Amino acid sequence: MSMKKIAVLTSGGDAPGMNAAVRAVVRTALYRGMKVVGVLNGYNGLFDGDVVEMGPRAVSDIIQRGGTVLGTARSDKFRTPEGVKEAAENCKKMGIDGIVVIGGDGSFRGARDLSLNGIPCIGIPATIDNDITSTDYTIGFDTATNTACELADKLRDTSQSHCRCSIIEVMGRHAGHLALQVGTAVGATSIIVPEVEYDFKRDIVDRVMYAKNNGKQHYLIIVAENTCDVNEMAKKLQEETGINTRATVLGHVQRGGSPTVCDRVMATKFGFAAVELLKDGIGNRVVASKNGEIVNYDIYEALNMQKSVDADDLYIAHRISI
Numbered sequence: 107m108s109m110k111k112i113a114v115l116t117s118g119g120d121a122p123g124m125n126a127a128v129r130a131v132v133r134t135a136l137y138r139g140m141k142v143v144g145v146l147n148g149y150n151g152l153f154d155g156d157v158v159e160m161g162p163r164a165v166s167d168i169i170q171r172g173g174t175v176l177g178t179a180r181s182d183k184f185r186t187p188e189g190v191k192e193a194a195e196n197c198k199k200m201g202i203d204g205i206v207v208i209g210g211d212g213s214f215r216g217a218r219d220l221s222l223n224g225i226p227c228i229g230i231p232a233t234i235d236n237d238i239t240s241t242d243y244t245i246g247f248d249t250a251t252n253t254a255c256e257l258a259d260k261l262r263d264t265s266q267s268h269c270r271c272s273i274i275e276v277m278g279r280h281a282g283h284l285a286l287q288v289g290t291a292v293g294a295t296s297i298i299v300p301e302v303e304y305d306f307k308r309d310i311v312d313r314v315m316y317a318k319n320n321g322k323q324h325y326l327i328i329v330a331e332n333t334c335d336v337n338e339m340a341k342k343l344q345e346e347t348g349i350n351t352r353a354t355v356l357g358h359v360q361r362g363g364s365p366t367v368c369d370r371v372m373a374t375k376f377g378f379a380a381v382e383l384l385k386d387g388i389g390n391r392v393v394a395s396k397n398g399e400i401v402n403y404d405i406y407e408a409l410n411m412q413k414s415v416d417a418d419d420l421y422i423a424h425r426i427s428i
């Protein structure tokens with residue numbers, strides 16, 4: 107079945123580069139002779155009929171912008187079977203033949219459910235966490251790691267001046283990809299990720315003391331969110347070592363900012379590949395990056411794949427942070 111009109115939406119937590127993906131989807135669809143509409147505020151826009159027609163100029167000047175011009179949401183209503191049915195019926199009423207969904211795993215589950223209800227969908231992986239199991243890379247990861255790295259570098263300046271230890275909590279949801287990348291990039295004395303169990307004495311106190319005895323006078327510890335309370339950790343570390351310690355939670359600042367070259371380029375490639383599938387009536391798939399190639403998978407299969415942080419990378423980062 108060839109498609110006449112497709113839609114694009116962004117869903118879940120925003121990620122730098124989502125706009126570049128929206129642009130690529132819109133321009134590819136137009137190039138292929140299809141009409142394209144933007145759905146506002148994630149899946150919620152499908153309930154309210156909140157859609158806007160997108161011409162080529164609707165996506166001008168957004169390739170460099172952070173956030174998402176379409177708005178995003180985590181829709182509770184869409185998680186129910188009745189919600190999905192209603193959304194699919196609304197799509198049919200609006201003449202939407204297929205949808206490109208830009209977001210994370212949760213958004214892909216929605217795309218699968220809509221596909222099963224007769225609206226073919228293609229998922230594009232976008233989240234700063236890089237925790238989508240079917241792809242090596244997710245849009246937003248490079249920008250977020252660079253932002254976190256820049257902020258950690260600033261904390262290093264003040265830690266160095268005061269001979270302190272700085273414990274920095276980064277995002278990542280329940281995955282340590284962001285923490286490992288940032289920790290490696292800043293030469294952290296210790297990197298704590300949820301995938302690898304840590305021992306406070308062995309992995310924090312002993313490492314800091316070893317570095318201290320090697321002449322080090324300031325320390326950075328990168329901790330993935332949802333692994334521990336960094337304020338408590340700072341208190342305990344100061345008590346045990348006598349080293350002045352501060353904790354900083356970087357928070358949502360990691361989600362903002364102009365996307366890096368890497369994120370813009372990946373978003374462009376993913377966007378093009380997604381529309382190429384949809385134009386031929388192919389749905390219920392996600393596009394992904396595997397060993398440098400753009401590939402695609404059945405959504406169900408994709409959601410059941412496994413991916414973890416690279417234990418070798420963590421080993422290397424720790425061995426050379428003495």
Ligand code: F6P
Pocket residue numbers: 119233234235277278279280331361
């Ligand atoms: O998935 C992106 C992310 O920023 C995670 O890193 C974080 O755990 C979560 O979203 C925060 O969600 P919210 O924006 O709802 O606070």
